[in-house]
Amino acid sequence: MESYLSMKNISKTFGxxxxxxxxxxxxxxRRGEIHALVGENGAGKTTLMNILYGIMQPDSGTISLNGKELKILNPIAANKAGIGMVHQHSRLVNEFTVAQNVVLGAEPKKAAIFFDNRKAEAEVAAVIEKNRFHISPEMKISEISVGQMQQVEIIKxxxxxxxxxxxxxxxxxxxEQEIQRLFDTLRELIKRGKTVILITHKLSEVKDISDRITVMRKGRIVSVKDTADVDEREISKMMVGKSVIFDFAKGEEGCRETVLSLEKVSIRKKRQGHPxxxxxxxxxxxCEIVGITGVAGxxxxxxxxxxxxxQKISSGSIYHNDEDIxxxxxKALRERGLAYVPTDRLKRGSSLDTSVKENLILTSHHDFMKRCGVFDDNKISEHSRRLISEYKIDGHSDVPIGTLSGGNIQKVILARELDNVKDFVLFSEPTWGLDVASSEFIYEKMLEMRARGVAVVLISSNxxxxxxxxxxxxxxYRGRLVAGRASGPDLTREVIGEYMLGLKDDFRGEE
Amino acid sequence: MKVNRSDMFVTAIALLITLSAAFMVMLVMIFIMSETPGETLFYFFAGPLTNKYYLGNMFNSAIPLILTGLGIAFAFRSSMFNLGGEGQVYAGGFAATAVCLAMPAAGAFFGITVSLLAAVVTGAVIAGLSGFFKMKWRTDELISSFLISNALIYIVDNFITGPFDDPGNNLLTTSKVAEQFWFNKIFPPSNLDISIVFVVIIAILAFFYLFKTHQGYEMRMCGVNPEFARYGGINVGKYIMLPMLWSGALHGLAGAVYVLGTSHACFKGFSGGMGWNGIAVALIARNNPIAVIPAALFFAYIEAGAESAMINADITIEIASIVQSVVFFLITAQAIYNFLKYRRKAV
Incomplete structure (x- = not known):
């Protein structure tokens, strides 16, 4: 089949x-296919797509669409050529409605200058209707879920x-549910003659949705295959160059002494139907990993x-080693030894404009004073050198952490939090957006923590x-725990899925 | 891939472009308004450097600007706005004067110490009030510091023209403080006094405090990313109050140093511009305490240039001020733009 988009001999070197x-x-x-572009973080997928979308210019190489060679100087030119990109992180304005966000930058106008909100809503409603989305154009972005935000980006x-x-x-x-809905949307779009390039590193999804796969590794294309011809293990092998084993042996049941305990914890807000x-x-x-899962929201x-x-609670109590906390x-919680790897790495877990070194001492900066509150610079540098090598962080200790890749930022956070872990650690969505190798690294660390007798709480929607x-x-489910069981062969994906959707509830009617 | 060095390069280029733009505007204005543009230009640029008197005075007028610039930099570093500089300088200067007038016979060292202390405390309390309101009721410190300061200016005015007015003087001013409290001149015949040495030391200490100490680290973290700081167990509330206290203290000190070093009395409206220009100085210095020194000198230079052109060439005081304002305006606008860009990223 003839190619629809062809990017030839693209090279890009960073200054x-x-x-x-x-x-x-x-x-x-090819036209009308879902083409998966897979590879680890830093393999060059996003760079390649940024070039296609005109965010970056290649050092050499050509792009042609429909047999016509194109120079794509910026995203506006890309839009004009019929290329659209949905970024990893949503770039929507929270205070605006769905319709306002969609038309942003290409607004319908009244009398050439005034924004025509009614027309915007009508036009956006038409697009939504035609492509069978389930979202209302008048809703504000702050009121919708992450999955819906993504739909808005696509609608845009x-x-x-x-x-x-x-x-x-x-x-x-x-x-899981939102992913399925997204895939339905994509299939619908293909039916209407659109073409999709999907960047991902979740292999099960690649198998599930794509027609063909291009695998990248270290800036090069390693392989192009029809999805039907390969299985997940093969793709993963091509991505990392070695086979990844996902079977972590769970440890023996060991010590088991209660470290952290929540009792009837509730948060109620005014004007909110249920707590x-x-x-x-x-x-x-x-010596235990407690996993808590659920659908977002x-x-x-x-x-x-x-x-x-x-976040303060309205009622209930929390205990750490039998003391009421x-x-x-x-601050007090940190002093008791909390280690915490947060969901929001970029805003909460790190300070992007601050150096790696200063990010690494956030929770331990009290330990680096000479006297009278003056820092011992040598000790700080040594500390950061040690952690950078121990956690294999790819980045210099004096550069702003924001210049590092996502995987390396997460490693900095991990290094900081796990280095002086005492008896409990909280992980929240520790691997989202990370590649196979980084995820594996985090899993190993988590198991290492458990082996050392630490109580691990893992909150994850994965x-x-x-x-x-x-x-x-x-x-x-809806703010309540609906299941609490030891993991075992009877607790499968499907069973957990039923709990997540509220179809099953072990604690209903209990007090 | 973002590279910090290229970021700095862009900033430097931008500053250069702004400076050249300001220079061009100035050229055009002088050519339009002056009969003898060549002469005017000469006095504008070279005037402050032609003799000891001008040169010394230029350095002298940078002294309070360094202090107010530092005061603002402290607040900005913690993402706090102190728009009350004018009032804090004024009240600080007045407090120093009042203390000196109250004990005309005191020893120099004791008198100066107490008077500086009074100024520092006065400034700190005034700015601290805004910090306190923010901590307690989330009042926007930008508004409250401005309002408090504006009200104070009238109160101090009232003291100077009322109970403290010097009856033997036709100007609206207090009496002069006793001579033993005056700072030593170090560059006669100019007004430049010894305090410049201390002010430079204070700037270096401020740098050290911000970047090399435990408290400075916590303060900066609260400034760049409060959520990050809170997450890491830093008491964010403390760093709403503390930077305002520092900021106010430095402003108060600026007032006292001006009174004891230069004017020797507190005359009505002496602080005019010191607070506002401190903001511009901090912005140009990108809140780096060391960079505050050259930034303040630059401001002083433009001011001295305008004055020298006015005295020696044919432009009037109004035109000199207009030229000066255009330069300040352009440079401050550029610096503010950078600052807002940075703040938006951080918040």
């Missing part, structure tokens, strides 16, 4: 570092008449904040992660 992000890359995409591109859609890691922040957290009780013991985020001491300050690692599994 100061001399890193070859794309090295003579040639990509062919369709509104600009995109024929070729690029989706960068669209599923990393979605729940945000409703009578949550569970224990986390030493069911209280996982709030539970994360409560355990981290960043209900509603103590984050069921596979929970099933692989957790000894005890809790499921949240």
């Amino acid at each position: 100061v570092t001399g890193l070859k992000a794309n090295d003579n890359v040639t990509l062919d995409v 591109m369709l509104y600009r008449k995109a024929e070729l859609l690029i989706l960068d890691e669209p599923t990393s922040i979605l729940t 945000i957290l409703d009578n949550i009780s569970f224990n986390a013991s030493s 069911n209280g996982l985020t709030e539970l994360e904040d409560v355990i981290a001491g960043l 209900t509603n103590i300050s984050p 069921i596979d992660e929970i099933l692989t690692l957790a000894d005890t599994i809790f499921v949240m």
